[in-house]
Amino acid sequence: MVKVGVIGLGAWGWNVARNFAGLKDCELVACSDTDPKRLAAAKKAWPQINPVSSLDEMLAKFPEIQAVVISAPAIAHYPLAKQALLAGKDVFVEKPFTLSVRDAEELTAIGEKNGRIIMVGHLLEYHPVVRRLKNMIQANELGEVYYIYTQRVNLGRIRGDENALWSFAPHDISQVLYMLEMEPIDVSVRGQSFIQEGIEDVVFLSLYFENRIMAHIHLSWLDPHKVRKTTIVGSNKMVVFDDTEASEKLRVYNNHAEVPSVRSYGDSIQVRFGDILIPRVDMSEPLTLETQHFIDCVRTRTTPLSDAQDGLRVVRILEAAQKSMEQDGVPVRIQGGKSDKLPSSVFADRRWHALRA
Numbered sequence: 370m371v372k373v374g375v376i377g378l379g380a381w382g383w384n385v386a387r388n389f390a391g392l393k394d395c396e397l398v399a400c401s402d403t404d405p406k407r408l409a410a411a412k413k414a415w416p417q418i419n420p421v422s423s424l425d426e427m428l429a430k431f432p433e434i435q436a437v438v439i440s441a442p443a444i445a446h447y448p449l450a451k452q453a454l455l456a457g458k459d460v461f462v463e464k465p466f467t468l469s470v471r472d473a474e475e476l477t478a479i480g481e482k483n484g485r486i487i488m489v490g491h492l493l494e495y496h497p498v499v500r501r502l503k504n505m506i507q508a509n510e511l512g513e514v515y516y517i518y519t520q521r522v523n524l525g526r527i528r529g530d531e532n533a534l535w536s537f538a539p540h541d542i543s544q545v546l547y548m549l550e551m552e553p554i555d556v557s558v559r560g561q562s563f564i565q566e567g568i569e570d571v572v573f574l575s576l577y578f579e580n581r582i583m584a585h586i587h588l589s590w591l592d593p594h595k596v597r598k599t600t601i602v603g604s605n606k607m608v609v610f611d612d613t614e615a616s617e618k619l620r621v622y623n624n625h626a627e628v629p630s631v632r633s634y635g636d637s638i639q640v641r642f643g644d645i646l647i648p649r650v651d652m653s654e655p656l657t658l659e660t661q662h663f664i665d666c667v668r669t670r671t672t673p674l675s676d677a678q679d680g681l682r683v684v685r686i687l688e689a690a691q692k693s694m695e696q697d698g699v700p701v702r703i704q705g706g707k708s709d710k711l712p713s714s715v716f717a718d719r720r721w722h723a724l725r726a
C-alpha cells in the first residue's frame with residue numbers, strides 16, 4: 370500500500386483525491402485544504418482520512434506518507450512541491466508543473482539528486498485515444514504529419530489567478546509533444562483580455578516544429594460552444610479526436626491529396642476521399658489511469674511517463690508563449706532549456722527557405 374496525502378481539494382483536486390481514495394494499492398491517509406469547509410466535506414466523503422490544515426501539519430503528523438499529491442492552485446505548486454521533496458516524499462504535481470522554467474529546473478534537480486519521483490498531471494498523455502493517436506503517428510499510419518490543431522474552448526470558469534494560456538495550454542502542449550515525440554523550434558501567440566485586465570481569456574498559440582510540422586492551439590473560456598477537439602492532417606490520412614463524444618471519440622478519414630511523382634503541364638493534383646472509420650478504443654477514466662501510473666511508479670521506483678523533464682519541457686514552452694503574447698505574437702525560439710527572441714525577419718527567411726527546400 371502506498372500511503373498518500375493530497376493537498377488542495379477544489380473542483381479538480383476533489384476528483385484527484387477521489388481517484389487516489391479508490392485505488393487498491395493506495396491508502397489516502399490525509400488531505401489538506403486552506404478552506405475548512407472543503408476539509409469537512411472530504412472527511413464526510415472519505416471517513417478514513419485525516420484532515421490537516423497544511424503540508425507542515427501533514428508532514429509532522431503522518432511521517433508514514435510516502436507521496437504527496439499537489440492539486441492546489443498553480444502558484445502554490447513550486448513551494449509545496451519543494452517542501453515535500455525536501456522532506457523525502459515522492460510528488461505528484463498538477464499541471465502546470467510550475468510558473469517558471471527556473472522553478473521547474475530547481476524541482477527537477479532536487480528530485481534527481483534525492484532519488485525522488487516527480488510526476489506532472491499531464492492528463493492527456495494517459496487518455497486512451499491520445500495513446501492510439503500517438504501509436505498511429507509513430508507507426509506512420511497517417512503518413513507524414515503536416516499539421517495539428519486543437520480546440521479547448523467553452524463558456525467556462527473564468528479564473529482570476531491565471532490566464533487561459535497557463536490554465537489550458539499545458540494539456541494541449543503536452544499532448545502534441547507526446548504524440549510527435551518532438552520539441553518545437555518556436556512559438557507564436559496572440560491573446561486578449563476582455564473580462565479582466567491583464568488576464569487573457571482567449572489565446573491562439575502556434576508551434577512550429579522541424580519538418581515543417583505546425584500545431585495550432587485555440588484556448589478560450591469565452592466561447593458559446595464546448596469544444597475539446599484535436600485534428601491531425603497527414604499525407605495519407607486525417608484524424609479527428611472529439612473528447613466531448615461519449616463513445617465514438619476517434620474518426621479516421623482515409624482522405625488525402627495525391628501529387629503525381631512526375632507532374633506535367635496541365636496535370637491537376639487529385640484529392641482522394643476514402644472511408645471514414647471509427648476505431649474501437651477501450652476507454653477508462655484518464656485520471657484513474659494517471660493516478661494508478663503514479664502509484665505504480667512509486668512502488669516500482671520507475672520514471673513516470675509525464676516526469677519532471679516532461680513538465681519542464683512544457684513550462685519552457687509556456688514561458689516562451691507568454692513572452693510572445695506580451696510582444697503581440699513575435700515568434701519566440703525554444704532552445705536547449707532557454708528561450709530567446711528570434712527576430713521576425715529571420716523567422717520569415719527560415720520558413721521561406723524551408724518551403725523551397
Ligand SMILES: NC(=O)c1ccc[n+]([C@@H]2O[C@H](COP(=O)([O-])OP(=O)(O)OC[C@H]3O[C@@H](n4cnc5c(N)ncnc54)[C@H](O)[C@@H]3O)[C@@H](O)[C@H]2O)c1
Binds near residue numbers: 379383403442
Ligand atoms: N488535469 C486537469 O485536467 C486539471 C483540471 C483542472 C485543474 N487542474 C489543476 O489542478 C489544480 C487545482 O485546480 P482546481 O480546479 O481544483 O482549483 P480550485 O481553485 O477549484 O481549488 C483549489 C483548492 O486549493 C485550496 N488551496 C489553495 N491554496 C492552498 C494551499 N496552499 N494548501 C492547501 N490548499 C490550498 C483552495 O482552498 C481550493 O479548495 C490546479 O493546479 C489546476 O491547474 C488540472
